[in-house]
Amino acid sequence: MRVLLKITDIIDVEVLQKIQDSFSDATGLAAVTVDYKGNPITKYSNFSEFCNCVRKDSDNRDCCYHSDAHGGIESARSGKPSIYLCHGGLVDVAVPIMVKGNYLGAIMAGQVKIDEEEMKRLPLGTGHELTDFSEHPEITELYERALTTTLTQVKSAADLLYTIANYLVEKQMIHIIQEELHNKNIELMEEVKLRSEVEASLKEADLKALQAQINPHFLFNVLNTIGRLALLEGAEKTQDMIYAFSDMMRYTLKKEKNNVVSLKEEIEHAQNYLSIQKMRLGNRLNYSVQIDEMTEDILCPFMTIQPFVENAIIHAIEPNAKGGSVKITAEIQKEGAILKVVDDGKGIPKDRIQKILDGTYEADGREKNTGIGINNANKRLMYYYGVDYGVEIKSELEKGTEITIKIPRKSLVGRGL
Structure with a gap:
């Protein structure tokens, strides 16, 4: 919502008071500056004895205020004195x-x-007849003593005030506009820096994937051969584990040139990872995946969910002798999907959460660190969807951690898709 400007936002009152006092001293005219409601924002300069005397009576004072308000309205309508x-x-x-x-x-x-x-020939500020002060000789005498000048001088004084006021306004507006442009440039530079960092991370990931891809067909042929041998030998769990691993590798290598996948593909990849961990950890790991079918076709960055699932396994399940549970959900909303990865582990200290998201957290020698993967996922989400999106982490010690990822239906701005 746009904030309305006040006159005090545009003009320095102290500077205006000095100009107003100097103007009154030079011309002999009284002066005061009011806001759009008619409230004075400066002290009166050179106020006449006649007006001071007239305003002692409340009825006359109201007429003075009404007259000034009428004059202000007329000047606002015309935009001129x-x-x-x-x-x-x-x-x-x-x-x-x-x-x-x-x-x-x-x-x-x-x-x-x-x-x-x-x-x-001048219009009446009140729109009515002049007040009769004939029965008040002291007021009449003060009126006779009021400063006499010419209409030309009054017009020149009005033009001078108009020029000064406009100069002060234009000068300050230029300053305000320059400050707004400066702030927008800073925001733009921060966004450009973020995108540059993400693009550098993506290029590095592509290079690493290329280095690892010595011969993917050979790797899959070997894995399929091992899977068939396991089947012939009746080792069904071994077979399931090999095929899950094959699917994970195929997914990783297939996407090295396409960083955008459907939510269905991304969740299947996370399920394959969880199934392998289930075979390894046995009863120490329980997991569930609840996905709204309407979310499956929504596009998201490659490897959005897996880093958070891996983090839950490493930090919530493995350190606990009794194990724990991991739950993945995806719910449809009007503007997109809400993904959640929830575990019931020991939780994350509050002072560590922002460091993990920023990529500044460094694990000590006693623990594994997956903060880099989470930081990259968070940056890529902001890169594709804008700085209003990213990862939210809620955690309570000894109760668990909840990761929330909002995936909008709009185009991915980082790739122009």
Whole structure:
């Protein structure tokens, strides 16, 4: 939501007060600056004795306020200084302070007399007749002593205030725009840096995959041969483990030139990993996978889920003599899918979670570290979907950890798909 500017956001009040005082001293005109509601934001400069006396009466004071408000409205409508008669019969000026057509306030000046014929041609600020002070000789005497000048001088003073006000506004608006551009440039540089880091990580991963791919067909032929031997020898678990491993390797090598997969493919890869770990850990590992079929065709970055599943096995299941459980879920939402990887392990200290996501956490010699894989997955999610997306980690010590990944249906911006 756009925040409305106030006059104090645009003009330095101390600077404005000095300009206003100097203007009054030079011209003899009274002056004050008000916001768009008519509330003064500066002190009165050179206020006339006539006006001070008139405003002692509450009814007359209300007429003064109404007259100033009317003048301010007229200047806001035209976008130019408005010259008018106040209800007491003195000439006043309202100089609007505008930003992109929006009225922020005005500089009110005047409290002077000019030629009577010219005064008769000026509009009344109240829209009504002048107030009769004939029964108040002290007020009439103060009126006669009010400063007399010419309409030309009043117009020149109004133009001077208008020029000064606009200069101050334009100068500050340029500063505000430059500051906004600076902040946007910083955000853009951070996003460019993030994308560069992710692209470097992807290139490094591609190189490592290429180095590992000596001869994939030979590897799969060997694995299939071992699987058939296991079947002939009645070793069904060995056969299942080999085929699960083959599927994992095939998935990894097949995707080295395509970093985008369907959610169904990614979850099947994680299931193969879990089935192998189940054969290794036996009853110490329980896992479940609950996937909404409507999520299966949603695209996601390659290797989005497996690093979090591996992290759960290493840090939640293996250290516990009794083992534990891992649960993977995928639910459809209007804008996409919500993935969760939940374990019931010992949890992660709060001060470590952000370091894991940032890639700054370093494991000591007693524990394995999969923080790099989680950090890369988090960066790739932000790279593909934008900085508003990524990984959320909730964890409670001795109760477990919940990883949440939001996958939108929109195009993957990092690859322009």
